[in-house]
Structure formats: structure tokens, C-alpha cells
Amino acid sequence: MYQTVKPKIDSVQSDCGVCPIKRRAVCAYCEAQDLAELEKIKSYKTYAPGEMIIWTGDDMRFVGSIVSGVASLSQTMEDGRRQMVGLLLPSDFVGRPGRAKAVFDVEAATEVTICRFDRKPFEKLLVKLPHLSGRMLEMSLDELDAAREWMLVLGRKNAREKIASLLSIIARREGELHKKPLLDGAEFDIKLTREAMADYLGLTLETVSRQINALKKDGVISLQGKRHVKICDCARLMMETGDDDDGGMVI
Amino acid sequence: MYQTVKPKIDSVQSDCGVCPIKRRAVCAYCEAQDLAELEKIKSYKTYAPGEMIIWTGDDMRFVGSIVSGVASLSQTMEDGRRQMVGLLLPSDFVGRPGRAKAVFDVEAATEVTICRFDRKPFEKLLVKLPHLSGRMLEMSLDELDAAREWMLVLGRKNAREKIASLLSIIARREGELHKKPLLDGAEFDIKLTREAMADYLGLTLETVSRQINALKKDGVISLQGKRHVKICDCARLMMETGDDDDGGMVI
DNA sequence: TTGCCACTTTGATCTGGGTCAAAGATTAAA
DNA sequence: TTTAATCTTTGACCCAGATCAAAGTGGCAA
Numbered sequence: 014m015y016q017t018v019k020p021k022i023d024s025v026q027s028d029c030g031v032c033p034i035k036r037r038a039v040c041a042y043c044e045a046q047d048l049a050e051l052e053k054i055k056s057y058k059t060y061a062p063g064e065m066i067i068w069t070g071d072d073m074r075f076v077g078s079i080v081s082g083v084a085s086l087s088q089t090m091e092d093g094r095r096q097m098v099g100l101l102l103p104s105d106f107v108g109r110p111g112r113a114k115a116v117f118d119v120e121a122a123t124e125v126t127i128c129r130f131d132r133k134p135f136e137k138l139l140v141k142l143p144h145l146s147g148r149m150l151e152m153s154l155d156e157l158d159a160a161r162e163w164m165l166v167l168g169r170k171n172a173r174e175k176i177a178s179l180l181s182i183i184a185r186r187e188g189e190l191h192k193k194p195l196l197d198g199a200e201f202d203i204k205l206t207r208e209a210m211a212d213y214l215g216l217t218l219e220t221v222s223r224q225i226n227a228l229k230k231d232g233v234i235s236l237q238g239k240r241h242v243k244i245c246d247c248a249r250l251m252m253e254t255g256d257d258d259d260g261g262m263v264i
Numbered sequence: 265m266y267q268t269v270k271p272k273i274d275s276v277q278s279d280c281g282v283c284p285i286k287r288r289a290v291c292a293y294c295e296a297q298d299l300a301e302l303e304k305i306k307s308y309k310t311y312a313p314g315e316m317i318i319w320t321g322d323d324m325r326f327v328g329s330i331v332s333g334v335a336s337l338s339q340t341m342e343d344g345r346r347q348m349v350g351l352l353l354p355s356d357f358v359g360r361p362g363r364a365k366a367v368f369d370v371e372a373a374t375e376v377t378i379c380r381f382d383r384k385p386f387e388k389l390l391v392k393l394p395h396l397s398g399r400m401l402e403m404s405l406d407e408l409d410a411a412r413e414w415m416l417v418l419g420r421k422n423a424r425e426k427i428a429s430l431l432s433i434i435a436r437r438e439g440e441l442h443k444k445p446l447l448d449g450a451e452f453d454i455k456l457t458r459e460a461m462a463d464y465l466g467l468t469l470e471t472v473s474r475q476i477n478a479l480k481k482d483g484v485i486s487l488q489g490k491r492h493v494k495i496c497d498c499a500r501l502m503m504e505t506g507d508d509d510d511g512g513m514v515i
Numbered sequence: 516t517t518g519c520c521a522c523t524t525t526g527a528t529c530t531g532g533g534t535c536a537a538a539g540a541t542t543a544a545a
Numbered sequence: 546t547t548t549a550a551t552c553t554t555t556g557a558c559c560c561a562g563a564t565c566a567a568a569g570t571g572g573c574a575a
Binding site: 086088090091092094095096098099109110111112116117139140143146147149150151153154156157158160161162163164165167168169214215255256257 | 337339341342343345346347349350360361362363367368390391394397398400401402404405407408409411412413414415416418419420465466506507508
């Protein structure tokens with residue numbers, strides 16, 4: 014029995030990478046069952062950079078997860094003020110089971126591929142497969158902690174600390190994807206414009222630009238081009254975030 | 265069968281009010297089963313105003329829900345800057361299944377009674393009772409949306425809009441408890457000091473004081489004492505929050 | 516009823532980051 | 546290779562909200 018389903022896990026996993034939800038310690042058999050059921054209702058879609066994946070108020074026909082690329086989750090006020098409330102990287106979940114209308118915008122920052130599941134059948138599976146809902150719960154609790162940690166950044170940190178926090182989070186998540194720890198010399202692309210960073214941090218794009226260049230001048234980071242960052246001094250960057258220790262930050 | 269368990273629902277519900285988790289549309293039978301199981305592992309504890317319920321880093325022996333009173337969920341930086349990341353009112357969940365160490369402080373703002381469940385047995389029930397984990401999922405997704413909505417307040421609203429947002433949220437949640445809609449003339453106590461409000465809004469207590477008195481001077485609200493608020497003009501208050509419409513705000 | 520303590524208000528001043536403006540850089544299209 | 550469009554940097558100035566300081570308020574314990 015185990016033998017016959019084992020290949021299925023691999024095929025599904027290699028197929029869509031991390032979909033439908035971040036992999037956890039679950040017995041292989043149950044995971045295979047879940048994935049096999051999900052397999053039937055999934056499809057893929059790719060979005061161009063800058064394309065809107067979901068508009069606030071849209072009917073939500075699907076949920077899914079990011080396979081590749083970076084997307085932003087954000088809110089906009091009528092006067093144009095915008096706040097990003099989440100940065101969606103590969104393995105992150107998109108959409109909300111149980112909700113018919115979107116309450117946030119989702120926009121592709123780079124080219125983005127999403128593994129999608131029709132919402133209604135997905136919700137039925139959620140009831141049928143306890144492991145699936147268990148993992149969804151675990152994920153949403155992690156995201157909730159991450160959102161709450163971000164509130165400290167938005168509410169109490171100054172501009173320099175905000176930039177340092179953003180860089181350390183992107184660096185850490187980038188490292189996770191490639192299974193590398195965060196060390197001096199780590200390099201990565203920021204896949205966001207200065208404006209998108211500002212929208213995430215509750216700043217203006219001018220302030221973001223000034224603070225990034227200040228961190229560069231102070232030798233904490235170095236830049237190659239506008240978007241490619243090298244972290245020269247990890248410990249220093251962590252200090253600059255204003256957080257106590259090496260960063261128990263979630264996400 | 266239904267008949268024999270029905271009284272149990274009532275007894276449990278009247279016993280601890282809303283525990284263990286916000287009531288939803290679930291078939292009465294399943295709910296009764298869940299509650300009967302939970303009944304066995306629950307206990308109550310009451311905390312004095314100002315008392316710490318959980319310190320960041322504590323071993324989490326229990327999870328539970330607020331029965332009465334108001335508590336705050338917050339984070340503190342070493343230099344003393346503090347950010348409240350959640351306001352816990354009756355029916356709100358406390359703690360995180362699957363996590364052994366607390367990552368936020370929980371403090372009683374008023375006298376608080378909590379209906380507690382030992383964490384380990386609760387986690388086992390979570391696996392055993394699909395309805396329970398389903399409802400937990402629904403709750404945590406709601407809280408996640410609420411946290412994200414609050415990010416807009418922290419990141420993009422000015423002091424006056426922040427105060428208006430806080431008042432409208434407290435008023436709305438207060439109304440929910442008493443099943444009253446939010447109308448002109450609605451009254452309630454703010455069960456937070458100016459400092460706690462400041463910590464929720466990412467402001468200083470002086471700014472909170474000034475802005476509350478500004479809203480009073482402008483006839484949006486009136487005060488009896490320092491903490492009792494009457495909303496004179498609901499529509500106006502909603503305008504002052506800066507949000508587009510009547511407020512799809514969660515929480 | 517007095518005194519204390521915690522909370523709140525109010526005033527004066529300062530400053531971090533916003534705003535406005537203009538000039539680079541980079542990429543892509545024509 | 547010029548033109549255009551988008552993104553980024555830099556400078557000058559300003560203001561909302563922080564900071565510092567002091568006085569006002571109310572509840573309650575002795």
C-alpha cells in the first residue's frame with residue numbers, strides 16, 4: 014500500500030514544488046492521500062510582473078499557493094495610501110477558504126506562477142481530510158504570528174530599523190528556499206521597487222532610498238545595481254533591526 | 265440522541281460563556297460532542313487588573329479563551345518600546361496549539377477570567393475532532409485578516425485616524441457582545457489607559473490624549489470621566505477613520 | 516480629610532521623516 | 546542612437562507627532 018502511493022507523493026511534489034501547503038512533518042501515507050485528492054482539482058496559472066492576481070472585492074473562485082516568483086498582498090485607501098500586509102514567496106498560501114470575496118489586493122511583483130485549487134472543492138476536501146485542515150491551521154497560525162511581529166516594525170521602529178528588518182527577513186526567507194543559513198556575505202535580489210518596499214514598511218520611497226544608501230555607506234550592506242544586495246555584516250544588520258536577539262522573527 | 269446531549273451544550277455554554285472558541289454555525293450534535301470532550305480538560309482562572317497572564321518565553325502549559333474582561337497581547341523591545349498586537353475580548357482565543365514557548369506577553373487590562381485547557385490534551389483533541397480544528401482554522405483566519413487590517417492603521421494612518429479607528433473597533437466589538445448595532449449615542453468604557461491605547465496605535469500617550477480631546481471638541485464623541493465614551497456621530501466617526509465605507513474591518 | 520499614587524491633560528520645543536522638486540540611471544522600444 | 550518610460554537618488558524645506566516638563570484629576574487607603 015505504502016509502496017503504491019509513494020511514487021505519487023514524488024510526482025505531485027516535483028510537479029508543483031511545494032503546493033498545496035508548506036510541507037510539514039506528517040506521515041507520508043496521509044500526505045500522499047491528501048495530495049492525490051488535491052491533484053484532481055489543481056491547475057496552474059502564470060502572471061506577468063505588475064499584473065493583478067486578485068482585486069479587493071473579487072469573487073474568490075480559487076485558493077492556491079505560490080510556486081515561483083514574488084507577489085504582494087496589500088490594501089489601498091481611497092486617497093491612494095497603500096499598505097502591504099504580506100509578501101508572498103514560493104510555498105505561501107493565497108486566498109482564504111470560507112470567504113467568497115477578496116479583502117486584499119494580490120499583485121505579482123515578478124513573474125508569478127500559482128498552483129490553484131477551485132475554492133468550493135478545496136473546502137470540501139478540508140472537511141474530508143483532517144490532515145489538510147490541520148496543516149492549514151498550522152500555517153495560518155504561523156502567518157498570524159508573522160503578521161503580529163510585523164506590527165512591531167510598523168508601529169514602533171524607525172526608518173533605519175524598518176529597512177534592516179525588511180532586509181533581514183528577505184535574506185532569511187531567501188536562505189530558507191535554498192536551505193542556506195544566514196551568513197556574512199549572503200547575497201540576494203530584492204524583488205521589490207523602492208515604492209513597494211515603502212508600502213511594506215509604512216514609509217515613503219525617498220526615505221527607503223536614503224536609508225538603504227545609509228546602510229551601504231556604513232558598511233552593513235553593499236549593492237550591485239539597485240536591487241542586488243550583499244550583507245557584509247550579518248550581526249550588525251541584526252543589531253540595526255532593533256530586535257533583541259538573533260531574531261526569532263517568524264516568516 | 266440529540267435530546268440527551270442537548271442539555272450538555274447549554275450547560276457548557278452557560279457555564280463558560282463562549283469557550284472554547286467563538287461559536288459558529290455548526291450542527292448542534294457535533295458541537296456538543298466537541299464541547300463534552302473539552303469539558304473534561306477545562307479549568308478557570310481569574311487574573312487581577314495589571315497582572316501578567318503570560319510572559320514572552322514562558323512554557324505554554326495551556327490554551328484557552330477569555331470568558332470576561334479585557335487583556336492585551338503585546339511585544340516589548342529591550343529599550344522599552346512596546347507594541348500591542350491584539351486586544352483580547354470575551355470569546356477571543358489565548359495561546360497557540362503546537363507552540364511550547366510564548367512569543368507575546370498577555371496582560372490583564374481589567375480583571376480577566378480565562379477558561380483554560382491543558383495544551384497537550386487540547387492538541388490531541390484537535391486531531392481527534394475535525395470540527396474543532398475546523399473552527400480553530402476559521403478563527404485564526406479571521407484573526408489574521410484583523411491583524412492585516414490593523415497594519416494599515418499602524419503603517420498609513422495619522423494620529424486622528426488611528427484614534428477614530430480604535431474607538432470604532434472597540435464600539436463595534438462592544439456592540440457585538442450585547443448584540444446591538446453601532447448607532448449614534450452608543451456608549452462604552454474604554455478599558456485601556458491612554459498609555460495602552462498609545463501602545464496599540466503606535467503613538468505616545470500625550471498624542472492619544474490630545475487627539476481624543478480634539479474629537480471631543482469637534483463633537484464626534486463626548487466623554488463622561490476619562491474612560492467612558494459616547495459616540496455622538498457614528499457616520500462622522502467612520503469618516504474620521506479614513507476607511508472607505510461603513511467598515512468591513514474584521515475584529 | 517488628608518495625602519498619596521496612578522493616570523491624564525496641557526504647554527513648549529524639537530526632530531525624523533514627509534513633501535516637493537529636479538536630476539541621474541537603466542532598460543526598452545522605435 | 547535617440548526617445549521615452551520607469552525607477553532611483555539627492556537636495557531643500559516643512560510639519561505631525563515625539564519629547565520634555567509641569568500641573569491637574571480622581572480614587573482610595575489610613
